[in-house]
Amino acid sequence: xxxxxxxxxxxxxxxxxxxxxxxAILPLLISCATRQTDHADRQAHVSDTQMAVTPALxxxxxxxxxxxxxxxxxxxxxxxxxxxxADSARIAAIFADLVQRTPGLTLVPKPEGARAIVIxxxxxPNATGKExxxxxxxxxxxxxxxxxxxxxxxxTITLWQLLTQAPGTAHSVTIPALQIDDAPRFAWRGLMLDSxxxxxxVDFIRTLIDxxxxxxxxxxxxxxxxxxxxxxxxxxYPRLTQVGAWRVPAGEAAEHDIDPATRKPLxxxxxxxQAQVRELVAYAAARNITIVPEIEMPGHAMAAIVAYPRxxxxxxxxxxxxxxxxxxxxxxxxxxxxxxxxxxVLSETMALFPGTYIHVGGDEAIKDQWKASPVIQAKMRAxxxxxxxxxxxxxxxxxxxxxxxxxxxxxxxxxxxxxxxAPNATITSxxxxxxxxxxxxxxxxxxxxxxxTLYFDNRQxxxxxxxxxxxxxxTLGDVYDFDPAPTVLTADExxxxxxxxxxxxxxxxxxxxxxxxxxxxxxxxxxxLGWSPAAAHDRTRFLARMxxxxxxxxxxxLAHSTHITPDPAPLSARIRDSHELKPCGxxxxxxxxxxxxxxxxxxxxxxxxxxxxxIYEKADLTGISQIQAxxxxxxxxxxxxxxxxxxxLRLPATPNGELEVHLDSCEGVKIAVLPMPRPAPDVAxxxxxxxxxxxxxxxxxCLVFTRARPDPYWALHTxxxxxxx
Ligand code: ACM
Numbered sequence: 262x263x264x265x266x267x268x269x270x271x272x273x274x275x276x277x278x279x280x281x282x283x284x285a286i287l288p289l290l291i292s293c294a295t296r297q298t299d300h301a302d303r304q305a306h307v308s309d310t311q312m313a314v315t316p317a318l319x320x321x322x323x324x325x326x327x328x329x330x331x332x333x334x335x336x337x338x339x340x341x342x343x344x345x346x347a348d349s350a351r352i353a354a355i356f357a358d359l360v361q362r363t364p365g366l367t368l369v370p371k372p373e374g375a376r377a378i379v380i381x382x383x384x385x386p387n388a389t390g391k392e393x394x395x396x397x398x399x400x401x402x403x404x405x406x407x408x409x410x411x412x413x414x415x416x417t418i419t420l421w422q423l424l425t426q427a428p429g430t431a432h433s434v435t436i437p438a439l440q441i442d443d444a445p446r447f448a449w450r451g452l453m454l455d456s457x458x459x460x461x462x463v464d465f466i467r468t469l470i471d472x473x474x475x476x477x478x479x480x481x482x483x484x485x486x487x488x489x490x491x492x493x494x495x496x497x498y499p500r501l502t503q504v505g506a507w508r509v510p511a512g513e514a515a516e517h518d519i520d521p522a523t524r525k526p527l528x529x530x531x532x533x534x535q536a537q538v539r540e541l542v543a544y545a546a547a548r549n550i551t552i553v554p555e556i557e558m559p560g561h562a563m564a565a566i567v568a569y570p571r572x573x574x575x576x577x578x579x580x581x582x583x584x585x586x587x588x589x590x591x592x593x594x595x596x597x598x599x600x601x602x603x604x605x606v607l608s609e610t611m612a613l614f615p616g617t618y619i620h621v622g623g624d625e626a627i628k629d630q631w632k633a634s635p636v637i638q639a640k641m642r643a644x645x646x647x648x649x650x651x652x653x654x655x656x657x658x659x660x661x662x663x664x665x666x667x668x669x670x671x672x673x674x675x676x677x678x679x680x681x682x683a684p685n686a687t688i689t690s691x692x693x694x695x696x697x698x699x700x701x702x703x704x705x706x707x708x709x710x711x712x713x714t715l716y717f718d719n720r721q722x723x724x725x726x727x728x729x730x731x732x733x734x735x736t737l738g739d740v741y742d743f744d745p746a747p748t749v750l751t752a753d754e755x756x757x758x759x760x761x762x763x764x765x766x767x768x769x770x771x772x773x774x775x776x777x778x779x780x781x782x783x784x785x786x787x788x789x790l791g792w793s794p795a796a797a798h799d800r801t802r803f804l805a806r807m808x809x810x811x812x813x814x815x816x817x818x819l820a821h822s823t824h825i826t827p828d829p830a831p832l833s834a835r836i837r838d839s840h841e842l843k844p845c846g847x848x849x850x851x852x853x854x855x856x857x858x859x860x861x862x863x864x865x866x867x868x869x870x871x872x873x874x875x876i877y878e879k880a881d882l883t884g885i886s887q888i889q890a891x892x893x894x895x896x897x898x899x900x901x902x903x904x905x906x907x908x909x910l911r912l913p914a915t916p917n918g919e920l921e922v923h924l925d926s927c928e929g930v931k932i933a934v935l936p937m938p939r940p941a942p943d944v945a946x947x948x949x950x951x952x953x954x955x956x957x958x959x960x961x962x963c964l965v966f967t968r969a970r971p972d973p974y975w976a977l978h979t980x981x982x983x984x985x986x
Pocket of ligand 1: 624625674691
């Protein structure tokens with residue numbers, strides 16, 4: 262490989278010069294997982310003396326050799342596929358559409374004609390594996406060859422990336438001669454989307470599928486049922502979506518949130534019809550993405566129990582779907598009627614989702630109601646089951662038998678290990694990687710999706726413009742640095758790690774564009790973990806390829822973050838946003854949108870709802886006479902993990918509470934007290950201003966709101982130190 266590249270440098274200099282600005286210019290040697298060591302000396306020598314252009318491919322391929330010469334793809338270039346191969350025709354059409362969108366090339370898909378770009382299925386069904394392909398560019402043309410449909414598709418994705426190295430529109434793009442032999446490191450390269458806590462349109466999910474496919478991600482775990490909603494149409498149980506898909510939004514409704522006819526708040530919600538689901542499943546399959554439905558059990562079941570109270574076990578069944586976050590104690594019953602319901606639901610689910618795996622959740626099933634229910638306790642005694650964890654294990658095993666009998670495999674969150682894992686179950690390890698390690702050691706397959714690193718609802722950067730999310734910052738580099746090969750496992754055990762997955766929970770992400778923003782470009786890092794060989798792992802080179810990748814997102818109009826590396830903005834001396842203040846504690850830290858306005862950009866507040874308190878560090882108070890603050894009134898809404906946090910209340914002296922400013926620490930002397938106005942649900946921010954007892958020098962300020970109850974509460978948005986006398 263080294264020699265090939267060396268020989269070609271002079272030849273493709275013009276190409277280099279034309280597009281160098283947008284390319285990652287990297288030291289030679291591209292990846293070669295198996296041969297890297299053999300060539301290490303020569304490559305090191307070459308990289309000292311020569312530089313070459315590495316195409317900014319994401320995920321980076323397993324083997325890439327740049328060769329002499331180039332090929333120009335232009336408007337009208339024929340795109341040949343085998344006329345008896347329907348998959349090739351479909352892939353050619355998807356590819357032609359993509360290159361039309363960017364860089365703007367008009368190719369002509371057809372089954373015969375002059376050799377140009379050829380999509381060719383190999384006769385040997387195993388030659389390139391399930392998803393692998395070969396992409397050859399020579400001065401005579403481009404050939405994509407693969408044994409399987411997925412490989413043909415991925416070959417076109419890589420070719421499209423070669424055609425989009427440079428930004429802007431082009432009607433002719435010259436690409437270097439090269440050969441890529443590519444195949445993924447892991448079979449499962451997943452993203453989980455929570456469509457319950459907030460609902461996304463079918464169009465958005467289609468866009469997400471397109472974007473995932475361009476990163477060679479191949480599993481979309483679709484979280485369709487939870488406490489806060491049931492989003493999948495089930496014909497036999499219409500109340501699941503008639504009742505279970507709708508909730509009254511948290512907080513006091515603004516006027517435009519109230520139905521003028523009934524004077525009741527408008528409901529939030531929605532669901533996917535079976536026709537829409539079928540369409541999405543087929544759309545995803547055409548892009549090598551399997552949609553794995555997630556039907557939660559035995560917990561996260563409140564919406565279903567609201568729709569059909571007999572499914573639950575609580576003495577007092579819930580009567581409405583909650584808009585509060587967090588984990589609820591409502592568990593399914595364990596009687597035959599409830600299993601009949603679950604089997605009916607799973608039967609309709611299997612009819613919609615043809616993939617092997619059905620995800621049954623299994624996480625965070627608080628067992629209080631099972632413990633309190635005489636019926637459940639009697640059933641446990643009858644079954645000889647000693648603990649509620651063992652009862653959950655029995656429950657999941659019963660469901661697994663049903664799924665296995667229908668040719669499907671059960672997958673669940675790592676809590677399904679508790680009380681004994683079902684015989685054929687696969688684990689999604691989210692509480693770190695321990696669940697995956699335990700599963701692999703016990704001979705079970707596992708997917709790595711540990712919080713917080715692969716939880717993409719965490720913010721990816723500091724800064725006031727960052728959309729809402731959980732408070733922890735997980736950067737693009739943090740995701741890339743995750744090691745998907747736990748060293749505590751032997752090589753044999755490691756074979757049970759079938760892949761990686763990022764999870765996207767939407768409690769705090771209401772807008773679809775913000776889902777996309779949070780997922781991209783971190784999905785590129787995830788894709789690289791899942792696809793590229795371990796030996797090619799190189800953070801610097803990966804980050805250097807990112808500007809090109811971001812250019813592709815921009816060209817396609819995909820909402821995305823531009824934070825490749827953390828770049829904290831300089832602090833203003835006098836005006837700070839909540840993101841530029843230090844939270845007093847980090848427990849349950851969130852960066853959340855306020856409820857107003859209903860449409861359009863809403864202010865985002867970084868804080869811990871259990872203790873809304875901020876430190877303005879190193880404030881120069883000399884000459885400051887007043888302080889001004891803008892704050893939003895937020896519903897307490899039981900944010901995630903609230904049960905583990907102690908809600909801090911500081912009692913107010915006035916009806917709507919006050920903003921108190923303490924000198925040096927939260928126990929320090931109070932130097933300002935600003936009474937807050939009555940919160941108005943239509944008003945995003947209330948502004949207050951008051952005098953500050955004169956000080957000199959630099960001090961930390963502690964800013965806290967008093968409140969008699971947790972809900973609603975004030976969250977600070979911005980604070981300004983106002984000079985004067
Ligand atoms: C989870 O985050 N509860 C799987």
